[in-house]
Amino acid sequence: MKTFESLEISFPANHVGHILLTGPGKGNAMGVAMWREIPEAIAQLDNNPDVRAIVVSGSDKNFTFGLDIMDPPKMIMGAASGDAAAAGLAAERTALLDLIRQMQQAATALEKASTPVIAAVHGWCIGGGVDLVSAADIRIADDTAKFSVREIRLGIVADMGSLARLPHIIGDAATRELALTGRDFTAEEALRLGLISRQVTVTKPEEPGADLLAAALELAAEVAAQPPLVARGVKDVLNHVRQPSVDASNAYVAVWNSAFLPSEDLHEALMALAMKRAPEFKGR
Secondary structure, three states, rough: OOOOEEEEEEEOOOOEEEEEEEEHHHHHOOOOHHHHHHHHHHHHOOOOOOOOOEEEOOOOOOOEEOOOOOOOOOHHHHHOOOOOOOOOOOHHHHHHHHHHHHHHHHHHHHOOOOOEEEEOOOOOOOOOOHHHHHHHOOOEEOOOEEOOOOOHHHHHOOOOOHHHEEEEEHHHHHHHHHHOOOOOOEHHHHHHHHOOEEOOOOOOOOOHHHHHHHHHHHHHHHHHOHHHHHHHHHHHHHHHHHHHHHHHHHHHHHHHHHHHOOHHHHHHHHHHHHHHOOOOOOOO
């Protein structure tokens, strides 16, 4: 079995595969390796005939902090240089478009896998993390979970799939509010909105994510006990309705961001984050 840099694969129960996000960025932040390896790990489990359900969770105290600004793809840093003109040549824009399309595959892999995928969230699930879990078939979280569609606060239009999938999950109104404010929201609100289907009570605070993982594995075992071809059929039919709009939205935002992502505001957002100060956006 392949060894991964940013995640671990295990088989904790009969017919259940587990992907554990491990970083190496702080808070399991999504660096270059993770964007590349998630589709590889999903494919490895999806192609295993003995796996009938997949659980994705985060290690330590969080699911993921989202994009790792300490290890971002080079094209994003070029777009965030603050010199929009320097990032504006056709070759650079084309490379950025290709990069966005590649990064979108991390979330799309969960959605297009034939095997049902359960996302288990504890701690922070920010930005790219929301993109990832929105592509799962089932989402659960524990009391510690906190979510944020935070890209707007970084001067970015979310382009990994959350804007495409969330309206189908939580509705248009809630999606617009969360995406336009970038505010944080709790597991309680996520449950009320329908982003998650159940909230797990934490009984072992000294073991972050332990209660959640136990619940996720129990749920995965229940899914895995069903006729596997029928379970795959249920997923395929449910995805069939929304897939064309998701694919179209992802294709559109990839082109949009390849044109408009390079900006002074993006540079200002990342500088403010690094310096732990409030950003001053100027619309440039």
